[in-house]
Amino acid sequence: MSTIIHDSLFGLAIGDALGVPVEFKYREELALDPVKGVRGYGTYNQPPGTWSDDSSLTFCLADSLCDGYDLADIARKFVAWRNAEIWTPHGRVFDIGMTTHRSIGVLDEILQKNELESLTLLYLEADEYTNGNGSLMRILPLYYAIKHLSLDEQFDRIWEVSALTHGHIRSALACFLYLRIYHYLVEENSKEHSFENAISDFQGLMDTREIFKVEREHFVRMLAPSFRDLPSSEIASDGYVMHSLEASLWCLLRCQTYEETILTAINLGEDTDTTAAIVGGLAGAHYGIGAIPSAWREALVKTDLIDGLCNRFAARFLS
Numbered sequence: 001m002s003t004i005i006h007d008s009l010f011g012l013a014i015g016d017a018l019g020v021p022v023e024f025k026y027r028e029e030l031a032l033d034p035v036k037g038v039r040g041y042g043t044y045n046q047p048p049g050t051w052s053d054d055s056s057l058t059f060c061l062a063d064s065l066c067d068g069y070d071l072a073d074i075a076r077k078f079v080a081w082r083n084a085e086i087w088t089p090h091g092r093v094f095d096i097g098m099t100t101h102r103s104i105g106v107l108d109e110i111l112q113k114n115e116l117e118s119l120t121l122l123y124l125e126a127d128e129y130t131n132g133n134g135s136l137m138r139i140l141p142l143y144y145a146i147k148h149l150s151l152d153e154q155f156d157r158i159w160e161v162s163a164l165t166h167g168h169i170r171s172a173l174a175c176f177l178y179l180r181i182y183h184y185l186v187e188e189n190s191k192e193h194s195f196e197n198a199i200s201d202f203q204g205l206m207d208t209r210e211i212f213k214v215e216r217e218h219f220v221r222m223l224a225p226s227f228r229d230l231p232s233s234e235i236a237s238d239g240y241v242m243h244s245l246e247a248s249l250w251c252l253l254r255c256q257t258y259e260e261t262i263l264t265a266i267n268l269g270e271d272t273d274t275t276a277a278i279v280g281g282l283a284g285a286h287y288g289i290g291a292i293p294s295a296w297r298e299a300l301v302k303t304d305l306i307d308g309l310c311n312r313f314a315a316r317f318l319s
Contacts, residue, residue: 002288002289002290003310003314003318004186004285004318005144005310005313005314005317005318006289006307006310006314007284007285007287007288007289008140008182008281008284008285009058009059009062009140009141009281009284009306009309009310009313010284010289010292010297010300010306010310011258011280011281011282011283011284011285011287011289011292012054012055012058012140012277012278012280012281012284013051013055013058013277013280013300013306014262014280014284014292014296014297014300015262015265015266015273015276015277015278015279015280015281015283015284016051016052016054016055016273016274016276016277016280017038017048017049017050017051017052017055017273017299017300017301018035018037018038018039018262018263018266018273018276018296019035019265019266019272019273019274019275019276019277020042020043020044020046020050020051020052020095020272020273021035021039021040021041021042021043021044021046021048022035022039022042022043022266022269022272023042023043023044023052023095023270023271023272023273024043024270024271024272025043025269025270025272026269026270027232027237027267027268027269027270028269029269030266030267030268030269031267034263034267035263035266035267035272036263037293037295037296038295038296038299044094044095046089046090046094047090047301048299049299049300049301050089050090050301051089051300051301052094052095052273052274052277053081053093053095053096053097053100053134053137054137054138054273054274054277054278055089055277056081056087056088056089056093057078057081057087057100057134057137057138058137058138058140058141058277058281059087059306059309060074060077060078060080060081060086060087060138061074061077061138061139061141061142061161062141062309062313063077063086063087063309064076064077065141065142065144065145065313065316065317066309066312066313066316069145069157071116071119071120071160071161071164072111072116072119074161074164075107075110075111075119075164076111078104078107078164078165079104079107079108079111081093082096082101082104082108089301089302090301095273097132097134097239098132099130099132099134099165099166100132100134100165100166103122103134103164103165103166104165106122107119107164119164120160122163122164122167123159123160123162123163123167123168123169123172124167125167126163126166126167126168126169126171127168128168128170130166130167130168130171131166131168131170131171131240131241131242132166132171132239132240132241133239133240133241133243133244133245133271133274133278134165134166135161135162135163135164135165135166135171135172135175135241136162136166136171136174136175136178136241136244136245136278137244137274137277137278139158139161139162139175139178139179140178140179140182140281141313142157142158142161142175142179143179143182143183143186144313144316144317145157145317146158146179147183151201151204151205152205152208154176154179155172155173155176155205158172158175158176158179159172162175166241169211169212169215170215170218170241170242171241173202173206173212173215173219174241174242174245176202176205177198177199177202177219177222177245178245178248178278178282180197180198180201180202181194181195181198181249181252181282182281182282182285183198184197184198185282185285185286186285191252191253191286192253194286195249195252195253199223202219202223203223206219218242219242221246222242222245222246222249227246227249227250227253228250228253228254230250232268235247235250235268236270237265237268237269237270237271237272237275238270238271239270239271239274244271244274244275244278245278247265247268247275247279248265248275248278248279248282249279251264251265251268251275251279252279252282252283252286255283257287257291258280258283258284258286258287258291258292259291259292259293259296261279261280261283262276262279262280262283265279265280
């Protein structure tokens with residue numbers, strides 16, 4: 001049985017998989033040979049339907065949350081993935097960001113020393129130059145474990161989970177805004193109302209702590225009414241968390257189907273798999289898994305494994 005969990009996680013993974021073969025290609029290259037459907041091989045020489053670290057770490061988080069919220073267990077799942085024990089499409093890790101790789105190495109050391117309290121303090125060691133998109137790409141399942149909390153408490157929990165790999169407050173704020181948009185989409189609001197309501201929540205949060213106000217300038221353009229009308233030439237699609245969030249939300253707002261949303265995201269170029277994964281989770285929730293082209297769904301590898309995870313996660317959080 002399909003649930004909002006299936007819609008979201010399959011939406012994310014399929015977007016990821018379609019973007020993998022052309023990761024790092026520039027927009028100008030893709031304009032000459034745009035992605036129109038499932039491809040294989042390419043950048044990483046992977047078979048069609050292969051998902052990357054974006055989906056793997058999302059699945060790790062969802063897998064852990066099935067047994068309750070435990071920061072140490074989430075960290076263990078991330079370490080186990082990096083060591084190619086769990087949640088890889090073909091038994092090995094072929095794509096991992098530098099910050100994520102380094103951070104999971106730190107998690108491994110913390111776990112080996114059993115210094116678990118250190119996991120809650122990782123945000124203290126982050127600097128502005130660690131704001132890649134590696135926590136935003138995997139944060140979606142956390143929504144279900146925190147939706148009962150106040151927005152202030154939700155942010156603290158988001159920052160804690162984000163900081164396992166990306167501890168700067170900007171990354172956590174990006175994750176918060178993303179999950180607020182997801183919240184309203186799940187509540188069956190339109191894309192436009194979801195965006196507007198999430199912005200209201202976000203601006204309310206930004207007024208609650210002095211530390212947030214320093215970050216406000218990085219979100220100004222995205223929160224402006226004219227954001228969706230920006231030309232693609234003004235939308236960056238590299239691995240910086242703000243660029244990834246902007247590109248994803250721009251695609252969501254401008255496009256009218258899951259297919260159009262994902263192809264638009266990928267053909268922006270550069271971090272193609274991550275942009276498509278981030279917006280894929282939102283578009284999957286909004287349009288539903290039935291709106292995803294059947295050829296795309298059938299090409300995805302290990303669908304039975306993903307379906308099983310979705311069923312376990314839904315049993316935990318939707319029953």
